[in-house]
Amino acid sequence: MDSKKASRRKFLKGGAAAAAVGAIQSASGQTPALVKSSLKDEVAYGERSHYVTSVRVPVLERPSPDEFGLTFHVLTPLQDSVGIITPSSLHFVGTHRGAIVPDIDPREYRFLLHGMVDRPLEFTLEELKRFPSVSRIHFIECLGNRAKPEHKTVQQTTGLTSCSEWTGVPLSLLLKEVGVQKGVSWVVSEGSEEVKGAGSIPLAKAMDDCLVAYGQNGEPLRPQNGFPVRLIVPGFEGIYNTKWLRRMKVADRYYMTYNDYGHISNDPKVAALTFQWGPKSVITFPSGGQKLPGRGVYQITGLAWSGGGAVRKVEISTDGGHTWKDAEIRGEVHRMAHTRFGMNWKWEGQECVVMSRCTDELGQVQPTRAQVAKVFNVPPDYYHNHGVQGSDNTIVPWRVATDGSVYNALA
Amino acid sequence: MGACTMHLRNLLLLVMILGLCQLASAQSPTYGLGKTPTTEEIRAWDIAISPDGKELPQGGGTAKEGAPLYAQKCASCHGATGSGGRAPELIRSESTTPAPGKQPPCLSPCIRGANVMAIHSPYATTIWDYINRGMPFGKEGSLKPNEVYALTAFLLYKNGVIPEDQVVDAQSLPQIKMPNRDGYVLPEWKHGMPRPFPNKP
The missing domain is CATH 3.90.420.10 (Oxidoreductase, molybdopterin-binding domain)
Structure with missing residues (x-):
């Protein structure tokens, strides 16, 4: 343990010396190029790595800026x-x-x-x-x-x-x-x-x-x-x-x-589902557009939140909602805040549908679309072409195909 | 002498406590920060028009006066007939009503398949307020009160809410019976209140 620490120190020291002459030995022995950055970036206000390319995009329904130059959603x-x-x-x-x-x-x-x-x-x-x-x-x-x-x-x-x-x-x-x-x-x-x-x-x-x-x-x-x-x-x-x-x-x-x-809204049932958000959650990995590279262990992870207060429990289903397991809360829980959850998961290469369900401190449970349809007395597939009444906190399912590709299971 | 001092001290304490109580009941500001605006300053800031219209300024207008204003200031975005333009539809007509099943999504409640402000808003004051604060695009706040009254009258007339010759002013605007006057329910909110929804998985 001690010798390990010492060798790490030696390594870091060597790295610092190398940096002084313009190169850092990486752990794999290759010499990475230096980050090209401005003085503004290095000193005044840091930028993220150019390898990180995650960006916002406009909503599908309306471009931003639109023809009036307005940023919409x-x-x-x-x-x-x-x-x-x-x-x-x-x-x-x-x-x-x-x-x-x-x-x-x-x-x-x-x-x-x-x-x-x-x-x-x-x-x-x-x-x-x-x-x-x-x-x-x-x-x-x-x-x-x-x-x-x-x-x-x-x-x-x-x-x-x-x-x-x-x-x-x-x-x-x-x-x-x-x-x-x-x-x-x-x-x-x-x-x-x-x-x-x-x-x-x-x-x-x-x-x-x-x-x-x-x-x-x-x-x-x-x-x-x-x-x-x-x-x-x-x-x-x-x-x-x-x-x-x-x-x-x-x-x-x-x-x-x-x-x-x-x-x-003129419907008291809808009006009561506005103002305060209900309990909500979504799996962010694996989610639509992502691809599992092969069988094996993954972390199913996502975010849960509620307008009613703190998240008390998040459950995950990997069989389209037939069975549910409690997810781990991974990090701090704050009231009316995103809460990170996750679960170890071994994917055997089978097609499956993954989804999450949030319960908040008031005991409110995130509904499926079929449950909302029942409350509003509409057919179960009604929301294929219509918006959910009030604020939409329904469960979002993702379908993992046998090749590991992930799709929106509402489609 | 000693007893007298103590008596005085107690009295002083009592006065101080009473004073504090009074302070608390009057809810005086604690921090003494900020400036007290004059009535004129507040009036200049305050563009929010209540459904009872108490903030509406002097002036008035009719649909006839509004028609040329609409053509001049609104038609280029909202369309010559109030629909089919790049900006939201303002005037609903039978010819522009889409066929059943092909209606664009609209806010609840959807009246005559429309999300047109003059049809959807429960109060005419909402139209006056929005034209005044937010139109025309790029020249917001440039319309005079008479122009806002006239444009409001024009949109209400064109949507079949008022007759063409009705004068819309601070007194008449809040009285206009809108088609969707009773078409909304306000949600209640209390701390710790769950949404009224079945909460079984």
Whole structure:
């Protein structure tokens, strides 16, 4: 053990010396070329390896930028993800109408909190940062995140969800600071982009766990994710997490804004399945478009999350849902956050269908499409051509063919 | 002398405690951060229009006044007839209604197969608010209140909601009975509330 350590030290020392003259001996004895990088990259702000090519792509249904130059919905490459944090550069992007990212000078930034309050207040970014902050890990998922038979990859079926550590001021603290008056039931938030997208959230949620956030994964928010300030509404549909937040108005009624009206339903059963995401999970490996190189041991892995709180259990089926085994939770479990799960798996070369099922802290269980169809009294194959009512948290199955190729089993 | 001091000290303590209690009940700000905006400043920021229309500005317009404005400012994206353009459909007509089974997906509830704002939104204020905040594309915020009233009237008339000569203003706009007025249910939300869905695997 000691001699092993010493030889490793010697090796590292040798490597350092070699590096000084411009080459590093790799373990295999070959000499890799040096990374070609700029001073900006080496010193100021690091780039990932050029061997890593994982990127976001626009949703299948609409190009980005579209013919108006608007970025619509852009998908996170979940198939390449490890752990639970989405790199800020790969966080999904979604805006209701499509938006051109506003260029906001943080020194000019102002946030107005007003309406049915005792003392309306206007804050600069510097002032917001003088309040006590909290950092929490939360997913954001767009209501448009719904798997379709024509989707080939997990990026297409499920890529409108991402998870970051968000840092900011609890909205409840700011609301106490302005003094919410009697009779208030809703809070309307508004962004600074060209269309000034606005949405209404219940006061109960605003006072519960929302953040007026300026930090994402240890640095300021990325422009596409709301720089310099956005709202975080943990567990709610993505649209309520207003980006480029400029104003919140405290009110005694639902405002029926453009964003609101697009998300309403006349069916109480559907309405009850909006706002808060249900328990959801998806297998990211093996998933559509990937290929198992041969028989043998693999790690089935994926992500689980719920708008209802923490993930309590994830189960995996490798026989199309006939039998289920508990997966291991691999990492930390946070409330309303992506949770990494996995399981050892030996593939014998047979065709099979793999899928995962999430149970959350409220005891809610992720449904199959057939179960949702039963609730809404439609035929079991109804969702082949229609969207699932409310937010779609149904199980996504992947079919592994005998040659190891993986396909969307909804197709 | 000693007893008197102690008495005074207790009294002082009592006054301090009472003072603290009062502070708490009045919910004074704790941090003293931020600036108090003037009423005029708030009015300038506040573009959110409630369904009761209390924030609507002075002015008004009719569909007749809106028609040339539509042709000038909206038709290039939304189409001369309000449909078939590059941007979302604004006017529903029988000729553009797709055949049954060939309807494009639309938001629930789907009325007359359409996702047209004037048909789908429960309140006319939503249309006024959105034109005012978000249109025309690339020149958002450039329309005068009279123009927004006239364009709102034009879209409502063209979708069969109001007559051509109806004046739409701050008083009449919130009163307009929209076809989908009762077509929505607001979800309730409480901390720790599960979704009402069968939770058996």
